Amino acid sequence: MRTHYCGLVDESLIDQTVTLCGWVNTTRVQSHVVFIDLRDHEGVVQLVVDSDTAELFKAAAALGYEDCVRITGAVRLRQAANDKIRSGKVELLASAIEVLNKAEPLPFHAHENPGEDVRLKYRYLDLRTPDMQRKMRTRIKLVQALRRYLDERGFQDIETPILTKATPEGARDFLVPARMHEGEFYALPQSPQLFKQILMMAGFDRYYQIARCFRDEALRADRQLEFTQLDMEFAWVSERDVQDLTEEMIRSVFREVMGVELAAQFPRMTYEEAMRRFGSDKPDLRIPLEFTDIAELVKTCEFKVFTDWANHEDGRVVALRAPGAASLSRKQIDDIAAHAAKHGAKGLAWMKVDDLAKGLEGVTSPIAKFLDDATLTAILAATGAASGDLVLFGAASYKSASDFMGAVRIKLGRDLGLVADGWTPLWVTDFPMFEWDEEEGRYVALHHPFTAPAVDDVADLRANARTAVSRGYDMVLNGNEIGGGSIRIHNSAMQSAVFELLGIGAEEAEGKFGFLLDALKFGAPPHGGIAFGIDRIAALMAGTESIRDVIAFPKTTTAQCLMTGAPSPVPDKQLAEVHVSVRPKLAPTADGTAGQG
Amino acid sequence: MRTHYCGLVDESLIDQTVTLCGWVNTTRVQSHVVFIDLRDHEGVVQLVVDSDTAELFKAAAALGYEDCVRITGAVRLRQAANDKIRSGKVELLASAIEVLNKAEPLPFHAHENPGEDVRLKYRYLDLRTPDMQRKMRTRIKLVQALRRYLDERGFQDIETPILTKATPEGARDFLVPARMHEGEFYALPQSPQLFKQILMMAGFDRYYQIARCFRDEALRADRQLEFTQLDMEFAWVSERDVQDLTEEMIRSVFREVMGVELAAQFPRMTYEEAMRRFGSDKPDLRIPLEFTDIAELVKTCEFKVFTDWANHEDGRVVALRAPGAASLSRKQIDDIAAHAAKHGAKGLAWMKVDDLAKGLEGVTSPIAKFLDDATLTAILAATGAASGDLVLFGAASYKSASDFMGAVRIKLGRDLGLVADGWTPLWVTDFPMFEWDEEEGRYVALHHPFTAPAVDDVADLRANARTAVSRGYDMVLNGNEIGGGSIRIHNSAMQSAVFELLGIGAEEAEGKFGFLLDALKFGAPPHGGIAFGIDRIAALMAGTESIRDVIAFPKTTTAQCLMTGAPSPVPDKQLAEVHVSVRPKLAPTADGTAGQG
Structure with missing residues (x-):
C-alpha cells in the first residue's frame, strides 16, 4: 500500500514519486497552498497541495486531525528546512490523496495534556503520540536485546504454565475455577520459580523466559496485577556464575539500547553494610549522603528517645548530615519530618550548624538543651558536620530507624538536587535467611522458601536461624531492585528443614510441594x-516514573482496564458452568465492618 | 563447577584434564575397572575408574542410575570407539568423583516404556531423556528462529494482557474473580485478537507476540487448556503482504531448524476447491487421493440414498477411488465404514473393481444391483477406476459428505501407505464469511467476527450473507491448519453490520466491543x-503426534497437571476474599441429569 515510511523520506528520494500512509498530524491553508504534516511511527513529513489542482486542493483542505490517509507525490527540496526531523529538508508535492478512514472529532488532543484516565480509556490514541511510541519501543528494544544476548549464550527459552497450582503465599493468588473439576481451582503463577527449578532437574541446564507473573494485591503506583520478568535459572553453578553473566548482560543491553556504558565491575555490598550506611537494601548510590551511627555517643545523654534506643538491644540512633542544608526553612524541615512519619518515624530531631566559628553557640537545635557539650562536639566530629550543614536524627528499632531515615535520605537528596546524573548499579548480597514476622509470630523467608542458606548443615541452620545468612543476591540500579535471585536448595532434607522453620508443616509441605521434595531426591543438580x-x-x-508508560495495556491502581472495561460482571449461567457463584453481599455488622459471607 | 559438557568431549581434548557434571547413565564393573556413562544435555561420555585407586574405585562402584555427580579426569583415546556419539573416540580416566546428589531408586526407567501418566507425574525424569530433550529443543529452536526472523524485519514484540475482558464466545472463557471488584471477573484471552488490532490503530505498524492463549473446553488429544501462538498483525496491508512475508518466514525456519527446503511458492487453493477435491479445508496433499462428484450421474438411479442427496439442493454424492485397494478384506472395509460413521456417515457404499477385462461382471458391490450398466460405466469413467481399485461412496448433505469422506480419504491414505514423505504446505483462501448454525439458528463467523468480507459495501454483504466470501486465509501443512488469519474490518459501520448478522445486538456489541467500535472511528488503518x-x-x-511432547509441563486430557496436582481445592476463606463460593452439588434430578445450582 505504500512505498516508504513518512519519517524516513529524505533527500535521497528527491524527484522520486513515493506513496505514504499515515495520520494527518496538522493541516494549514496558506495562500492557496495546503500544508499537511503526515505522521507514521517513524516520524512526520510535510506534504504540499497547491490550488492548481482544484479537486485535490478541496480534498486536502477537508482533511482533519488523525484522518488515516494514503498520499502519493513527488519528493522535492523544501524552501525552509526543519533541522529537527529527518525529513525536514524535503516535502512531497501531492498528486493523489486517498482517505482510508476519516477520523471523527477526537475525545482529546495530545497537547491538551489529558488526565491518565482519559489516556487509558483511549489508549490507542495515546500510544500514537511520538512520546509514547518512544517509551514503548524502548521496552521492545530492551527485551529484544536481552533475548539476543541469552540466545547467543545457549540459554533455552522455555514456557511454563499459566494455569497452575496455588502456592503458599496463596493469599495473593489469582484463582481460576476448573470446569472439569467441580470445586477445584487453578492459580495464576506469582513466578515460574518451581517450574524453573524443575527444569534444571530435567536437564535444561540454562533456562530463561520473559515470563508473565501475577500478584493479586492492592496496587501501588509502581505495581500491576500482571507484570513481566526475565526469569533465569542455571544448573551446576555458584553465585558468581549467575552474577557475572547477568551483570555482563545488563551492561550489554544498556550499551545497545541506551548507548550507556555501565561500570566495568558493579560494586558489591552486603545487606548489613547497605542497611548501616544507607538504611536500605536497595541504596540509591547517586545520592552522596550516608548515615552515621551515634548510639555509642548518646547512651547516657538526657534526651530520652536517644538513650532508650541507644541502650536497646535492637535499637538504632542514626545521624544524617546534609551538606549546605542549614538554610532550609522550618517549613521545609517539617515537610521532611512529615515524610519520615509516613515511613514510620515517631519524630525527627534536627540540628542546624549555622557557624562553627562561633563554637557550639553556632549550632541551633530543639534537642541541643538535652545534649551536653561533649556529646554535641562528639556528634559534630562523628558526622563531619561543617558550617552550613543540617544534621537529622532518627532513633527507633534498627529496622524502623533504618527505614524512615533511608526515606529521609532519598527525599533530602532529591530536594537538595544532590542526585547525580548517570547509572549506579550494585550487587547487594548476604541477606538474612529469615525475618521474624511479629504479626504472624513466625519466620518468613526474606527471598523465598527455596533460597539456600549459606550453611550446608541442617542442624547448624536450625541452631542459628535468627542470624543465618542466605545465598540470595539483588541487583540494584539507582535505588531500584531490578533483579533478585539466589542459589537454591538442591537437597530434600534441607528443603524440608527450611519449610519447617517457616512454619510449613510436613503435611502442608507434602500437599503443596511434594513434587519438589520428590524431585530433589532423584539427582537434582x-x-x-x-x-x-x-x-x-x-x-x-x-526515563519515566511510571511502569504504566511501558506497558501497552496497563491496569489502573484500582485494577481496571479502562479501555475494555475489565473486570466485569458475568452471567450466572456462565458461573454455574464452572461451579462457582458470587457470594451474597452481607450487611455491615454493628462494628461497621462487613461480615463474611 | 565444570570445564566442559559431557557430550562435547572429543579428541581435541586428549591429554587434558577436564571436569564434568552430569547424571550417571550406566555403570558397569568389568575386570577391576568401573565404566561409567555420564550424561548431560549435550550427550554421553565414558568414564573409567580402575582399581589401582581403591578409594575412587569404591566410590565409582557405588554410583547408581541418575546420581548427580561431578567428575574430574584426563581425556584419552578409547580402545573400542563408538561411532554413534561425538565423544565416542575418547574416554575420561577419572581422578576425582564428587557425588552432588545421590538419587533414590527411580519410580521408573526410561527403557521400561512407562505410561504417559507416570511420565507426566515425574516430568523432570521424562524430560531428562535424550528423546524428550531433542523434542523440546526443537521447539525452542523454532521459536528462536521465528523471533530472529521477525526482529530483523522490524516487527515489534508487544505483550498484551492475560487478565482481560470476557468475549462473546464467553462459554469457553476462563474466569478470574476480581478481589477489588466484588462480583466481577476477568477472563483469560482466547487470543490477543482485539489487542493486536488496537495496536495497529495505535501506530505500531508491525506486531508480533509469542502469545499464550486459553480455551476452557473439553480437551481432545491435540488440545491444551493453554496453548501458544505466534500472533502477528500488520497495518496498511492486503492479503498478499501478510501471506508472502509469513510464507517466506515459514520457509526460513524450516530451512534453519530442519534443514528442509519447502516449496518456493506454496500452492493456493480456494475453500471451495479444497472441499470439492478433498472434503477438507486443510487437505493433506501428501495423500494422492481425490474426490469425484457423481451427483449428476446418479440423479435417477434406483439407489435411494444417492438419488435423495443428488437431487437435494444442499446434497453431495461423492466417490473416492483408492488405487489397488480392491484387495481389502470385508473386515478392513468395515473398519473404514466405522471410521466414516465416527465422522457422521450413516453408511458407506463401496465397489470393488476386480477385473475390468470381464466388463461390469468384474465389479463387485452391494449397491451394484441398484445401478444400471450405464450409470456404473459412467461412474467408472468419472473416477478413472481401473482393475484392482476400490471405490467408496458417500452421500449426505454437502458438509457431512465432505467431512466423513475427507476422514475416509485420510484413513485410506494411511492404511494403504500412500502418504508421501516430505512437506506439503498450501494456502487455503476465499472462505465463506458465515456458516449457518442449525442448533443456534443463526450465522456464526467461520474465522471470527472481525474478519473483513470481500465486499466493501454493507448493503451488499447484508443482501448476500449466505454466499459472502471473507478475506480470511489459512496456512495448511500436511493436513494441519498451522496458521490462520485475515484482513480485518477497519470500518465501524461494517463492523456493526457484521455483529448484527451474527446476532450480536447493538447493545451487546456496545457492551463487549464498544472500545473497538470507538477505535475504528478515529482513523483506524x-x-x-x-x-x-x-x-x-x-x-x-x-516428528511427534502429540503436542504434549513439545510442552514442558502439559496438562492431561482431563485438564490436570499430574506433577503439581493442579487444579486443587482452595480453602473457603481464600474464596471469600475474592467474593465467590463453590456451588453446592445438587442431587441428580428424576431424569438423571444434575440440576443447576
Missing part, C-alpha cells in the same frame, strides 16, 4: 538463578 | 494478520 523486572528496567531506560 | 500454532508446528518438526 546444584542450581541457582535470578529474575529481572522488565517493566521497571524499561521504565528506567525510557 | 486498514490492517490484517495471522496466528500460527506453535505447539502444532513444533510437534510436526519434532
Whole structure:
C-alpha cells in the first residue's frame, strides 16, 4: 500500500514519486497552498497541495486531525528546512490523496495534556503520540536485546504454565475455577520459580523466559496485577556464575539500547553494610549522603528517645548530615519530618550548624538543651558536620530507624538536587535467611522458601536461624531492585528443614510441594538463578516514573482496564458452568465492618 | 563447577584434564575397572575408574542410575570407539568423583516404556531423556528462529494482557474473580485478537507476540487448556503482504531448524476447491487421493440414498477411488465404514473393481444391483477406476459428505501407505464469511467476527450473507491448519453490520466491543494478520503426534497437571476474599441429569 515510511523520506528520494500512509498530524491553508504534516511511527513529513489542482486542493483542505490517509507525490527540496526531523529538508508535492478512514472529532488532543484516565480509556490514541511510541519501543528494544544476548549464550527459552497450582503465599493468588473439576481451582503463577527449578532437574541446564507473573494485591503506583520478568535459572553453578553473566548482560543491553556504558565491575555490598550506611537494601548510590551511627555517643545523654534506643538491644540512633542544608526553612524541615512519619518515624530531631566559628553557640537545635557539650562536639566530629550543614536524627528499632531515615535520605537528596546524573548499579548480597514476622509470630523467608542458606548443615541452620545468612543476591540500579535471585536448595532434607522453620508443616509441605521434595531426591543438580523486572528496567531506560508508560495495556491502581472495561460482571449461567457463584453481599455488622459471607 | 559438557568431549581434548557434571547413565564393573556413562544435555561420555585407586574405585562402584555427580579426569583415546556419539573416540580416566546428589531408586526407567501418566507425574525424569530433550529443543529452536526472523524485519514484540475482558464466545472463557471488584471477573484471552488490532490503530505498524492463549473446553488429544501462538498483525496491508512475508518466514525456519527446503511458492487453493477435491479445508496433499462428484450421474438411479442427496439442493454424492485397494478384506472395509460413521456417515457404499477385462461382471458391490450398466460405466469413467481399485461412496448433505469422506480419504491414505514423505504446505483462501448454525439458528463467523468480507459495501454483504466470501486465509501443512488469519474490518459501520448478522445486538456489541467500535472511528488503518500454532508446528518438526511432547509441563486430557496436582481445592476463606463460593452439588434430578445450582 505504500512505498516508504513518512519519517524516513529524505533527500535521497528527491524527484522520486513515493506513496505514504499515515495520520494527518496538522493541516494549514496558506495562500492557496495546503500544508499537511503526515505522521507514521517513524516520524512526520510535510506534504504540499497547491490550488492548481482544484479537486485535490478541496480534498486536502477537508482533511482533519488523525484522518488515516494514503498520499502519493513527488519528493522535492523544501524552501525552509526543519533541522529537527529527518525529513525536514524535503516535502512531497501531492498528486493523489486517498482517505482510508476519516477520523471523527477526537475525545482529546495530545497537547491538551489529558488526565491518565482519559489516556487509558483511549489508549490507542495515546500510544500514537511520538512520546509514547518512544517509551514503548524502548521496552521492545530492551527485551529484544536481552533475548539476543541469552540466545547467543545457549540459554533455552522455555514456557511454563499459566494455569497452575496455588502456592503458599496463596493469599495473593489469582484463582481460576476448573470446569472439569467441580470445586477445584487453578492459580495464576506469582513466578515460574518451581517450574524453573524443575527444569534444571530435567536437564535444561540454562533456562530463561520473559515470563508473565501475577500478584493479586492492592496496587501501588509502581505495581500491576500482571507484570513481566526475565526469569533465569542455571544448573551446576555458584553465585558468581549467575552474577557475572547477568551483570555482563545488563551492561550489554544498556550499551545497545541506551548507548550507556555501565561500570566495568558493579560494586558489591552486603545487606548489613547497605542497611548501616544507607538504611536500605536497595541504596540509591547517586545520592552522596550516608548515615552515621551515634548510639555509642548518646547512651547516657538526657534526651530520652536517644538513650532508650541507644541502650536497646535492637535499637538504632542514626545521624544524617546534609551538606549546605542549614538554610532550609522550618517549613521545609517539617515537610521532611512529615515524610519520615509516613515511613514510620515517631519524630525527627534536627540540628542546624549555622557557624562553627562561633563554637557550639553556632549550632541551633530543639534537642541541643538535652545534649551536653561533649556529646554535641562528639556528634559534630562523628558526622563531619561543617558550617552550613543540617544534621537529622532518627532513633527507633534498627529496622524502623533504618527505614524512615533511608526515606529521609532519598527525599533530602532529591530536594537538595544532590542526585547525580548517570547509572549506579550494585550487587547487594548476604541477606538474612529469615525475618521474624511479629504479626504472624513466625519466620518468613526474606527471598523465598527455596533460597539456600549459606550453611550446608541442617542442624547448624536450625541452631542459628535468627542470624543465618542466605545465598540470595539483588541487583540494584539507582535505588531500584531490578533483579533478585539466589542459589537454591538442591537437597530434600534441607528443603524440608527450611519449610519447617517457616512454619510449613510436613503435611502442608507434602500437599503443596511434594513434587519438589520428590524431585530433589532423584539427582537434582546444584542450581541457582535470578529474575529481572522488565517493566521497571524499561521504565528506567525510557526515563519515566511510571511502569504504566511501558506497558501497552496497563491496569489502573484500582485494577481496571479502562479501555475494555475489565473486570466485569458475568452471567450466572456462565458461573454455574464452572461451579462457582458470587457470594451474597452481607450487611455491615454493628462494628461497621462487613461480615463474611 | 565444570570445564566442559559431557557430550562435547572429543579428541581435541586428549591429554587434558577436564571436569564434568552430569547424571550417571550406566555403570558397569568389568575386570577391576568401573565404566561409567555420564550424561548431560549435550550427550554421553565414558568414564573409567580402575582399581589401582581403591578409594575412587569404591566410590565409582557405588554410583547408581541418575546420581548427580561431578567428575574430574584426563581425556584419552578409547580402545573400542563408538561411532554413534561425538565423544565416542575418547574416554575420561577419572581422578576425582564428587557425588552432588545421590538419587533414590527411580519410580521408573526410561527403557521400561512407562505410561504417559507416570511420565507426566515425574516430568523432570521424562524430560531428562535424550528423546524428550531433542523434542523440546526443537521447539525452542523454532521459536528462536521465528523471533530472529521477525526482529530483523522490524516487527515489534508487544505483550498484551492475560487478565482481560470476557468475549462473546464467553462459554469457553476462563474466569478470574476480581478481589477489588466484588462480583466481577476477568477472563483469560482466547487470543490477543482485539489487542493486536488496537495496536495497529495505535501506530505500531508491525506486531508480533509469542502469545499464550486459553480455551476452557473439553480437551481432545491435540488440545491444551493453554496453548501458544505466534500472533502477528500488520497495518496498511492486503492479503498478499501478510501471506508472502509469513510464507517466506515459514520457509526460513524450516530451512534453519530442519534443514528442509519447502516449496518456493506454496500452492493456493480456494475453500471451495479444497472441499470439492478433498472434503477438507486443510487437505493433506501428501495423500494422492481425490474426490469425484457423481451427483449428476446418479440423479435417477434406483439407489435411494444417492438419488435423495443428488437431487437435494444442499446434497453431495461423492466417490473416492483408492488405487489397488480392491484387495481389502470385508473386515478392513468395515473398519473404514466405522471410521466414516465416527465422522457422521450413516453408511458407506463401496465397489470393488476386480477385473475390468470381464466388463461390469468384474465389479463387485452391494449397491451394484441398484445401478444400471450405464450409470456404473459412467461412474467408472468419472473416477478413472481401473482393475484392482476400490471405490467408496458417500452421500449426505454437502458438509457431512465432505467431512466423513475427507476422514475416509485420510484413513485410506494411511492404511494403504500412500502418504508421501516430505512437506506439503498450501494456502487455503476465499472462505465463506458465515456458516449457518442449525442448533443456534443463526450465522456464526467461520474465522471470527472481525474478519473483513470481500465486499466493501454493507448493503451488499447484508443482501448476500449466505454466499459472502471473507478475506480470511489459512496456512495448511500436511493436513494441519498451522496458521490462520485475515484482513480485518477497519470500518465501524461494517463492523456493526457484521455483529448484527451474527446476532450480536447493538447493545451487546456496545457492551463487549464498544472500545473497538470507538477505535475504528478515529482513523483506524486498514490492517490484517495471522496466528500460527506453535505447539502444532513444533510437534510436526519434532516428528511427534502429540503436542504434549513439545510442552514442558502439559496438562492431561482431563485438564490436570499430574506433577503439581493442579487444579486443587482452595480453602473457603481464600474464596471469600475474592467474593465467590463453590456451588453446592445438587442431587441428580428424576431424569438423571444434575440440576443447576
